[in-house]
Amino acid sequence: MMANTDCIIEVEGLHSRFGNHVVHEDINLCVHRGEVLALVGSSGSGKTVLLRQMLGLETPAQGTVLVFGQPVHGADRNELQSMRNRCGILFQKGALFSALSVFDNIALPMRELRTLDERMIRDLVMLKLKMVEIDAEHANKMPAELSGGMIKRIALARAMALDPELLFLDEPTSGLDPVLSEGFVKLIQALRSELTLTIVMATHDLDTLAALADRVAVLAEQRLLALGSLGEVISTSHPFITKFFLGERGKKTLGNNGYIV
């Protein structure tokens, strides 16, 4: 299959179902290089499932998912590994390894490369920690000793450990206080100015959405309801979109960000 060179992730004719419950029906999507694509939808609309399928954690019932032009299923071990090294993922609850310290959690993907020496890894880990504003004193702590917000930020540092080209974020700002959410948005913006970073994120947070997303994909009723810039999506008239973006909270948030008057 020839891949579109501009598409970092290509989803074609994707169907997924659990037993008799249909989650997605014929979803087609292309994530362009260097953009931030936000997946939105109500709870249970299959955002996380789609994200997991892009990561190769779940196999769709039908259809293909290509990442960097390669199928996420069925590629050989080396190709899969090199693809994985170019992706970073921030799980909703962090998914830090509870048996490893903060330092070792972030160092793990670097050590797995087996090309970096230990002193360089040390510098890199401390740089990543600095990036997510975690003080050095926390480096030797275990994940069980940390608060939820810190776990999230350390998980982001781990996701960024190999400076990936493609970053998946599952609910990146849930569980962060407003100050940290704001910091998170700033951080992503700064990273994007330094590197060509492609981001796919599933989120409910309209503030993050308005600040970061180049394009928004709305999942509802088992299909891709709308795909485009936030302005374009809002102007689509569909009851779900109206309720999601133009409800009382949505109006306030989007109004503050200058999307609607």
Place this chain on the structure above:
Amino acid sequence: MSDQLPDLGSLLLRRVTGEDGAPYLLLAGNCTLAVLERRLQTLSDELAGYATDPRLHWDLTGIEQMDDAGAVLLWRAWGARRPQHLLLRPEQERLFNRLGKTPPLPAPPARDLLWPVTKLGGAVFLLWEHLTGIVILAGQLLLDMKYLAAHPARIPWREISANLFRTGAQALGITALVGFLIGVVLSYLSSKQLQMFGADIFIINILGMSIIRELGPMLAAILVAGRSGSSMTAQLGVMRVTEELDALTVMGIPHSLRLVLPKVIGLGIAMPLVVLWTSAIALLGGMVVAELQLGLSYHFFLHKLPDAVPLANLWLGLGKGVVCGMIIALIACHFGLWIKSDTESLGAGTTNSVVTAITVVIIIDAIFAVIFSDVGIK
């Protein structure tokens, strides 16, 4: 496949002499981990070589992309400070600013020289803590039973029944298999020895006594400790990790009443039944071999069994079953509630639970042997 991957380019170094006569090092291309990965070591040495010349002007403006790993590589080559002459783009400036402000990794706490003493002391205290913990839990269960006697409507019947099914009915297969094989082996070895003395008939005494009094209860207890004990510990441990235990607490449902008591009572009821079953199947295995090896008929074997083995031995075996069952469940629940919310502790807790339960089961057996040394033996 590799032709489909976009060309990642590479980092190019070019040393030139500038218009002002000073030496310049022009860096161009990509300075990212994905690009550098393969020649990281050689590049690191090469850059360190250049960095020894303080007059060298480093021009990084030609670099298209530089990530943290690339920046750290240069930073290390420079000896953790900026060279005197450095040309950067604004976003690179930010990157190196951040690098300059990165604190070093704090040293891990120094190792205590008294560690053998503190380790041993820690182990003793831990043992004491577990001992008191199990006693406290047992005491709590007694209080719960008193409470339930006053409020019979609150007895958790469904949980008890579910535990009875899981630890009893579902254990029948494995205990039967192991019991049968042990019976076969025991009978085969004993019959060989007995044949030498012409004392064939005593196979009934040997099998009856050893299986009903000793092997049946012990086999069942050890199998159940491994099978049900580990699952109870793991279940409670996962409930701790997923905060289900906390959810129960805030709903006002005590752990001991709803989680521990049904397990202890369930296994207390299931265990003697499993013991009976294991002993019966082991005797069956022994009987089959006795018939094949010594020609003792099944009818004769069963007819002689009550004469060879006093009834007290059966009650002793069942009594061991009740005690072992309740103790196994108690230990499993204690270690389950002990587990902290991390994966390491879950694994360690389950191991400790099974090892402790099996050890305690054997200690209980020894205590029974001493106390009832003149019961049921002719």
